[in-house]
Amino acid sequence: MVDNKLLTASASPHVRTRDTTRIIMLDVLIALTPSLIASVILFGLRSLAVTAVSIASCVLFEYLSRKAMRRANTIGDLSAAVTGMILAFNLPSTIPFWMVVFGAAIAIIVVKQMFGGIGQNFVNPALLARIVLMVSFPKAMLASWATPFAWRSDTPDAVTSATPLAILKTGEGTLPALLNMCFAKAGCLGEVCAAALLLGGVYLMIRRVISPIIPFCYIGTVGMCMLLYGFAQKENAFLFTAYELLSGGLMLGAFFMATDYATSPISSRGKVIFAVGCGLLTCLIRLFGNMNEGVSFSILLMNILVPHIERLTVPRPFGVEKEKKPRKDKKEVQPS
Amino acid sequence: MGNAIPHVRSAVGKIRGGVHVQHHKNTADQEIVRLPAPDKVVIPMQMNIGAPCAPIVNVGDTVSIGQVIGDTTAFVSTPVHASISGTVTAVGDITLANGVSSRAVTIESDGEMRLFEGLEPPKADTREELIAAVRASGLVGLGGAGFPSHVKLGFKPGTVDTLIVNAAECEPYITVDNRECIENSWDVLSGIQILKEILQIPRVVIAIEKNKPKAITILSSIASQIEKTKGEISVMQLRSVYPQGAEKVMIYSATGRRVPAGKLPSDVGCLVMNVASVAFIARYIKSGKPLVSRSLTVDGSAICTPQNVRVPIGMIIGDIIEHCGGFKVTPHKIITGGPMMGLAVISTDIPVMKQNNAILAFSKEDGLKKETDCINCGRCASACPMNLQASVIARLAKTGDAQALIRAGANVCMECGSCAFSCPAGRPLVQNMRLAKSIIREAAKSNG
Ligand code: SF4
Ligand code: SF4
Numbered sequence: 155m156v157d158n159k160l161l162t163a164s165a166s167p168h169v170r171t172r173d174t175t176r177i178i179m180l181d182v183l184i185a186l187t188p189s190l191i192a193s194v195i196l197f198g199l200r201s202l203a204v205t206a207v208s209i210a211s212c213v214l215f216e217y218l219s220r221k222a223m224r225r226a227n228t229i230g231d232l233s234a235a236v237t238g239m240i241l242a243f244n245l246p247s248t249i250p251f252w253m254v255v256f257g258a259a260i261a262i263i264v265v266k267q268m269f270g271g272i273g274q275n276f277v278n279p280a281l282l283a284r285i286v287l288m289v290s291f292p293k294a295m296l297a298s299w300a301t302p303f304a305w306r307s308d309t310p311d312a313v314t315s316a317t318p319l320a321i322l323k324t325g326e327g328t329l330p331a332l333l334n335m336c337f338a339k340a341g342c343l344g345e346v347c348a349a350a351l352l353l354g355g356v357y358l359m360i361r362r363v364i365s366p367i368i369p370f371c372y373i374g375t376v377g378m379c380m381l382l383y384g385f386a387q388k389e390n391a392f393l394f395t396a397y398e399l400l401s402g403g404l405m406l407g408a409f410f411m412a413t414d415y416a417t418s419p420i421s422s423r424g425k426v427i428f429a430v431g432c433g434l435l436t437c438l439i440r441l442f443g444n445m446n447e448g449v450s451f452s453i454l455l456m457n458i459l460v461p462h463i464e465r466l467t468v469p470r471p472f473g474v475e476k477e478k479k480p481r482k483d484k485k486e487v488q489p490s
Numbered sequence: 491m492g493n494a495i496p497h498v499r500s501a502v503g504k505i506r507g508g509v510h511v512q513h514h515k516n517t518a519d520q521e522i523v524r525l526p527a528p529d530k531v532v533i534p535m536q537m538n539i540g541a542p543c544a545p546i547v548n549v550g551d552t553v554s555i556g557q558v559i560g561d562t563t564a565f566v567s568t569p570v571h572a573s574i575s576g577t578v579t580a581v582g583d584i585t586l587a588n589g590v591s592s593r594a595v596t597i598e599s600d601g602e603m604r605l606f607e608g609l610e611p612p613k614a615d616t617r618e619e620l621i622a623a624v625r626a627s628g629l630v631g632l633g634g635a636g637f638p639s640h641v642k643l644g645f646k647p648g649t650v651d652t653l654i655v656n657a658a659e660c661e662p663y664i665t666v667d668n669r670e671c672i673e674n675s676w677d678v679l680s681g682i683q684i685l686k687e688i689l690q691i692p693r694v695v696i697a698i699e700k701n702k703p704k705a706i707t708i709l710s711s712i713a714s715q716i717e718k719t720k721g722e723i724s725v726m727q728l729r730s731v732y733p734q735g736a737e738k739v740m741i742y743s744a745t746g747r748r749v750p751a752g753k754l755p756s757d758v759g760c761l762v763m764n765v766a767s768v769a770f771i772a773r774y775i776k777s778g779k780p781l782v783s784r785s786l787t788v789d790g791s792a793i794c795t796p797q798n799v800r801v802p803i804g805m806i807i808g809d810i811i812e813h814c815g816g817f818k819v820t821p822h823k824i825i826t827g828g829p830m831m832g833l834a835v836i837s838t839d840i841p842v843m844k845q846n847n848a849i850l851a852f853s854k855e856d857g858l859k860k861e862t863d864c865i866n867c868g869r870c871a872s873a874c875p876m877n878l879q880a881s882v883i884a885r886l887a888k889t890g891d892a893q894a895l896i897r898a899g900a901n902v903c904m905e906c907g908s909c910a911f912s913c914p915a916g917r918p919l920v921q922n923m924r925l926a927k928s929i930i931r932e933a934a935k936s937n938g
Contacts (some may be wrong), residue, residue, distance in 0.1 A: 161824055163836045165921045167907030168829040168852070169511060169662065170859040173914040178867065189527040231862065420868030420879060464882075471899030472738065472876040473751040 157189060175272070179232035181363045185354035186239050186410065192337070197247040198305035201343040205242040207251050211258035212238030219267040233272050238260050240410055241280040241355035243344020244450070245287070247300050253291055257283040273416045277457040281411055281450055288450075299340040311448040317341050318478065319401045319446040322394075332393070335400040345428075347404040355409030364413040367387035367425040368432075375433025383441055398440070417457040424460075424467035432457045499695075499726045500712050503746040505739050507875045508731040509774065509908045511662050511830065513701060514789070517568065517895035518665045522673060522785045522798040525813050527603050531573050531804030532584060532841040538630040538639045540566030551578045556606040559595050563742040565614050568628045568638045571596055573782040573802035575604035579852050587826050587833040587840055594841070597804070611778040617647065620688045627774045628781040628844070633667070633735065634827055636845030637772075642763070643689065643796060645756040653685055654744050657694040657765035658735030661828025664848045666785040669798050670766045671698070671705035678765055679712050681772035682723060691761065694723040695744045701730040703900035708902050732830060733906040737762050751902050767845075781844060788814045789925050790850035792821040801842055808838035821851040828909045859916035870909035870919055876902045880909035884922035891934030 193201040216234035220227050228234075241261055243252060261279035269275045288295045299317055317340050321327040330339055336348050345351070358364045380398040384391025398404075403411075412418060412432050419428050432452045439448025470476065536542035541564030547553060553572040557624035560570035572595075580596035592619040612623035625640035633656060655678070669680060683696050696713070698706050728734050728743050738749045740762055748757040755762050770781060782803055789796035794815025801810055807826065811817065825832040826846045842849075870880035876899070883898050903923045910919040 161834070161836050162822060164823070165918060165924075166829075166831050166833070166905070167911045167920065168823060168825055168832065168834060168850075169911065170916060171509075171914065173912075174859075174916075175914050177864055178865070178914055212574055228863075233865075272863050274863075299615045381586050394725065414867070415866045420871050420881070468879065468898065469871075469877045470883070471751060471878055471902040473748050473753070473902065474899060475750065 174213045175231040175233065178363055179236050181358060181361050182236045182410070183232065183239060185357045185363075186236075186243065186344070188350035188353050189344050189347055189406075190239070190298035191245065192350040193343040194217035194348055196302040197300045197309065197343060200300070201242075201247045202253070203283075204245060204249060204343060205239060207254045208242035208245070209235050210239030211255045212241065212262050215259055216267070219263050220271075224269065225271070228271060231272065234262060234266075237266065237279050240344070240406075241283055243406055243410075244280060244342050246295065246341075247343040249294050251316065253287060256300040257287045260286050261323060275332055275416050275459070277454055278411055278414045278417050281454055281457070285450055285454060289463055302340060302346065310311070317402065317446065318397060319440070320484055322397055322401065323440070323446050328332075329397060332396060332400075335397060339401070341401075342403060342406075345406045348400045348405045351405035351409060355405070358409065358413075364409070365422070365425065368413045368418060368429040369408040371426050372412055372433045372436075375430045376404060376436055378438055379434065379437040379441075383437070402440075402447045403449040404436070407436075407453055411449075412453050412456075417460055419460055419463045419467060421464070421467045421469050423469070427459065427463050427467065428456050431459065491704055493822075497714075497724070498706055499724050501726060501728050501743045503742040503744075505731075505734075505742050505875050506877060507873050507908060508733060508739075509592060509873050509911050510730075511732045511911065514662045515732070516663070517787050517789055517796050517798050518668055518702070520665070520669075520797050522666065522669050522800050523690060524800045525573055525805070526762045527599055527601065528802065528805045530576075530579070530596060530598045530806075530811050531802055532594050532596045532806065533570055533573060533804035534584065534586060534592045534594045534841060534843060535560045535570055536586070536590065537570065537636060537803070537844040538566075538568055539635065540564065540641075542592060543567060545569050545581050545593055547572075547578050547581070547595060549578055549581055552600075553578060554574070554604040554606040555782055556609045556778075559597075560593075566641055568625055568630055569780075570595075570641070571628050571780045571782050571803075572606070573804050574599045574771060575602050575669070576600040579740045583613065584840070584865045586843070587835045589603050594804075596690055605779070609778045609780075611776060612774070614684070614688065614775050617643075617688055620684070623775065624771060626780070626836075627770070629767060629770060629774070630781075630844045631764050632766040632770065632784060632845065632847065634661075634845055634847055636843070639763070642761060645689075645761065647690065649759060650689070650756055650761045651692055651759045652745055652761070653689075653691045653694045654740060654760055654762045654921055655682060655694065655737055655765050655768050656737075656740055656762050657696060659702070659741060660699060660730070660732045660734040660736075661830050661832075661848075662732075663850055664787045664828050666787050666798055666847055667765050668702045669785065670696070670769055671702070673921050674769045675708050675712050677769035677772045678709065679723075681717065681768035683716075683719065684772060684775055685761075685763070685768065686719065686722070687722070689761070692722065694719075694859060696723070696765070697728055697740055697744050698725065698735055700727050724746075732911075733875060733904075736875070736904055736906055738904065751899070784842070784844060784846070785812070786842065786846060787848040788850075789848065790818045790821075790825075790852045792819050792844065792851040792853045792884045794818045801830075803844055804841045806839060806841055807835070810842065810849060810854065811838065811851065817851060819853040822854040823852045825850045825852075830911065831905065861917065862915045864913075864915050864917055867914060869912040869914065872918070873908040873912040876904065876908075880884065880904055880919040880923065881911075881917070883926050884917065884919055887922050887926040887929060889931055892930050895926045895930050903927070 265279040293368035380395040384394040435452030436448040543560035554575040
């Protein structure tokens with residue numbers, strides 16, 4: 155017969171999905187790869203080096219901080235590697251390596267692990283690291299973009315201070331052609347090829363790692379607002395909108411950062427509110443703020459609001475009627 | 491008659507969530523085999539939701555099949571009958587699969603399988619007679635939950651307009667309901683006729699998941715042959731999605747009606763009966779032989795020859811597995827019931843109960859998933875047919891706040907396991923749900 159001691163008594167269900175955190179994170183890494191390749195083509199091996207340093211230091215910091223806190227090692231779930239890759243994508247390829255390491259420390263140690271590790275952080279680690287770097291080292295972060303393809307020309311170190319967004323805002327300089335906006339523009343190393351980002355985003359949606367709600371609502375809101383603004387203020391509203399959509403980190407933000415599980419709502423209604431909020435804030439910052447880029451700050455602000463959005467959008471359980479509050483309250487006032 | 495396949499209806503409501511579990515319906519084409527009489531059976535006195543029975547036989551008594559050996563006056567309970575003939579050798583306490591302790595009567599077989607002489611077809615011409623007969627038959631919901639069937643039939647006359655015969659069988663592996671539809675289709679239909687006529691239910695829907703085309707064809711063709719009830723009994727095809735067979739889900743799929751939280755199916759005009767229970771009622775009314783045996787699917791990666799068997803209630807599951815060729819590899823987990831909602835047992839020494847519909851044994855490879863931190867991916871919430879956020883309720887349960895748990899809807903949870911199935915982090919969400927419910931119960935107790 156059977157040795158009863160070997161039998162496991164566990165709670166149902168006794169079958170589980172094959173998906174694991176690691177597989178999900180691996181999918182995100184796969185989805186980011188086309189953009190990395192695009193970046194290497196545009197900016198040379200320097201982008202690869204920045205990405206490698208960022209991933210390596212994120213994984214190392216994850217390992218060390220878990221060790222220091224005497225908690226189970228989690229580098230195997232690949233979430234630190236994803237943070238590293240996304241952080242790198244938010245940096246210019248010209249950034250000094252030590253700054254990358256500093257950013258990784260902020261992302262992993264301060265934002266992620268000090269709040270309890272995966273799923274617990276209330277803002278996106280890579281995003282906050284980027285903002286800290288931006289505030290601390292504005293020159294390195296905001297004013298020295300490598301010119302696309304310069305590394306293959308006679309002036310390999312050519313830098314420009316003008317991203318398309320800066321040109322859109324100030325009106326100084328010439329915008330790259332629309333086609334170049336899709337494939338090659340100046341900017342952070344991961345945001346420069348909108349087509350590659352879109353490819354990765356579609357992959358994540360097909361794999362059901364992310365739901366389409368956030369990217370669609372986010373990009374949709376930005377599109378609508380820019381169109382309205384364009385009709386009021388610009389000669390060619392459609393062209394203006396196209397540039398706005400393809401500029402800066404919008405694609406990267408909408409597909410890969412606003413969709414971060416820990417810092418976005420889980421209910422569909424919550425996702426809509428969150429994404430529309432991100433979209434509106436992005437437009438406000440881009441059009442009326444004194445910064446060129448609004449994606450990081452708007453996602454960050456909305457991240458902070460997520461717990462409130464979640465609370466307001468708890469779905470009604472099956473068979474539970476809508477509460478009719480107001481009237482009852484009035485009637486039940488008791489004389490004291 | 492090639493194109494004479496009668497009309498099969500499609501679902502009315504589409505439930506949200508649910509999960510696509512691998513079906514593993516390996517035994518779908520295996521006829522139910524009646525196992526030879528075992529040497530002994532251990533018949534628990536608690537085989538239903540509700541009150542346990544008290545044994546009314548003593549050690550040394552001779553009993554025969556169908557003789558009442560345990561009964562109670564409680565309404566929400568059903569009598570227990572001897573399932574083999576022989577001598578009572580013990581009346582004592584045993585631990586059931588769910589960890590609950592119960593009185594049980596052990597009968598050693600005399601090898602004769604003698605029927606009790608007093609058995610005769612019950613009188614069941616009126617509602618009251620039918621309910622009394624069904625209670626006396628010992629019937630509980632054969633689909634797994636074990637709710638006494640006569641209690642369900644006792645709805646207020648005229649309030650139920652739809653009888654839903656549940657043949658969804660959405661749990662993986664299990665195929666006995668499918669076999670029941672195929673092998674005993676006439677019993678199913680005559681059971682329906684009885685319930686329909688006596689309880690005066692105008693409409694009957696036999697609800698089957700799409701992945702059982704044979705059962706669908708057979709039942710719909712028989713239903714269309716019965717002139718008297720033409721148009722009133724129909725077969726409905728449902729999406730193969732777990733938990734299609736859960737009562738509230740089933741009612742929504744079949745009628746588009748939502749059972750309000752805390753209410754019963756009859757509150758929305760529905761009566762849901764498992765297909766095997768319906769067929770049993772027909773046989774019982776004809777023969778008067780109470781519920782003393784049932785069909786089971788024996789399957790899983792550790793079972794030598796997976797098959798469908800018919801066994802006496804109280805047969806030891808180890809003996810049943812022996813009859814299916816024993817284990818081909820060392821089992822790591824043995825489940826009574828389906829893999830989504832069944833109970834893992836820690837011994838093969840426990841008896842089969844009325845509501846068990848499967849015995850599944852798995853080897854190590856199908857083992858547990860490692861538990862890691864919740865990543866807040868929301869998959870548990872998307873999977874929940876009851877629209878609950880399992881991860882949120884799990885967090886709330888840690889705080890022990892009963893009011894917040896009620897507001898979050900923890901009581902609506904039917905423990906179907908869809909949430910935990912989908913969780914990439916392997917969180918024990920169903921356990922958390924049970925914890926949440928017990929917190930609510932405790933709070934209610936201390937307040938009231
Ligand atoms: S499915 Fe699991 S990991 Fe995802 S939110 Fe629910 S509990 Fe957390
Ligand atoms: S919360 Fe309850 S009803 Fe919802 S999926 Fe989980 S077990 Fe099923």
